[in-house]
């Protein structure tokens with residue numbers, strides 16, 4: 281079994297990881313239907329369209345409101 285002769289320094293290790301292990305922001309483009317930013321080659325999460333076709337119907341309540349918080353945090357203490 282091969283054993284490394286020298287320990288890799290923190291600088292060298294981090295330089296190597298900076299090349300291909302870095303975290304990138306997801307690529308987004310404006311949706312041609314609604315204009316919302318969406319990832320390419322995916323169904324638009326805000327309007328449900330893909331390549332000019334409606335893939336799924338948006339629920340009116342889901343589209344209008346952001347997800348609500350749990351009742352514990354919003355309910356006043358008694």
Ligand SMILES: [Zn+2]
Nearest residue numbers: 311314324327
């Ligand atoms: Zn859209």
